[in-house]
Amino acid sequence: MVTEFRVFRYSPGRGNRWQEYRVETRAGASVLEGLQTIRADLDPTLAYRFACRSSVCGSCAMLIDGQPRLACQTRIQQLKGSCIVVAPLPGLPVIKDLVVDMEPFWTAYRRVMPWLVEKTGAKDMTITKAVSDVMEKFYSCILCAACFAACPEAGGKHTYLGPMSLMEGYRLYLDPRDAAGEERRKILSGPDGVWGCHGAFACIDACPWDLAPVEFSAQLRLKLVGEKFSWLKKAFGQA
Numbered sequence: 334m335v336t337e338f339r340v341f342r343y344s345p346g347r348g349n350r351w352q353e354y355r356v357e358t359r360a361g362a363s364v365l366e367g368l369q370t371i372r373a374d375l376d377p378t379l380a381y382r383f384a385c386r387s388s389v390c391g392s393c394a395m396l397i398d399g400q401p402r403l404a405c406q407t408r409i410q411q412l413k414g415s416c417i418v419v420a421p422l423p424g425l426p427v428i429k430d431l432v433v434d435m436e437p438f439w440t441a442y443r444r445v446m447p448w449l450v451e452k453t454g455a456k457d458m459t460i461t462k463a464v465s466d467v468m469e470k471f472y473s474c475i476l477c478a479a480c481f482a483a484c485p486e487a488g489g490k491h492t493y494l495g496p497m498s499l500m501e502g503y504r505l506y507l508d509p510r511d512a513a514g515e516e517r518r519k520i521l522s523g524p525d526g527v528w529g530c531h532g533a534f535a536c537i538d539a540c541p542w543d544l545a546p547v548e549f550s551a552q553l554r555l556k557l558v559g560e561k562f563s564w565l566k567k568a569f570g571q572a
């Protein structure tokens with residue numbers, strides 16, 4: 334079967350352009366396999382990232398027919414058009430062709446302190462089902478940045494924390510073993526935090542693991558508002 338690819342090309346100093354390829358692909362082939370055939374048989378200069386080829390390393394996220402997807406997870410047959418259009422993830426600087434600089438995504442991730450701050454002297458702690466449900470979901474995140482790129486607030490601005498970092502920050506904020514609650518609350522409720530989510534829901538469609546990060550934003554908002562009201566009640570002696 335011959336498949337047509339239209340691929341975004343960029344090289345520093347040479348600008349960008351679109352390049353078409355006609356690629357011989359097997360039935361059931363993924364978009365990544367198509368790119369590998371291009372590179373092996375037609376054009377060794379094409380640059381893209383991949384590693385696991387099984388939807389777990391997150392490195393092959395790119396824009397396929399206008400939607401952030403994993404190239405290794407996306408079957409050519411599932412795409413409807415006569416030509417597959419492949420471009421780098423939006424909202425992140427392009428290094429070459431389909432390879433983007435992930436630093437803005439990692440910077441946002443580091444800002445939510447993605448580690449537990451140990452509580453000293455703490456005794457046994459119970460993790461509730463609600464917390465363990467959040468944790469379980471978060472552990473499936475493969476850090477592919479598709480949600481970050483898809484989000485109209487995160488992509489390009491690089492100040493808003495973005496869906497995945499808010500999800501991780503929320504998990505740690507809930508974790509009873511963590512001692513950085515107040516610091517985390519400030520980060521998550523600050524100007525770049527959860528109130529920056531305008532409910533575009535783009536992260537739901539983008540996530541290859543169906544994690545729906547926006548759900549966590551909604552939960553986090555409810556928690557922060559609830560905490561504010563309990564503080565007010567206490568202040569007015571109604572608690």
Ligand code: SF4
Pocket residue numbers: 473474475476477478479480481496497539540541542543544546
């Ligand atoms: S939440 Fe989903 S889309 Fe976002 S980084 Fe994790 S796996 Fe990728």
Ligand code: FES
Pocket residue numbers: 382383384385386387388389390391392393394403404405406
């Ligand atoms: S190559 Fe690892 S997720 Fe696609």
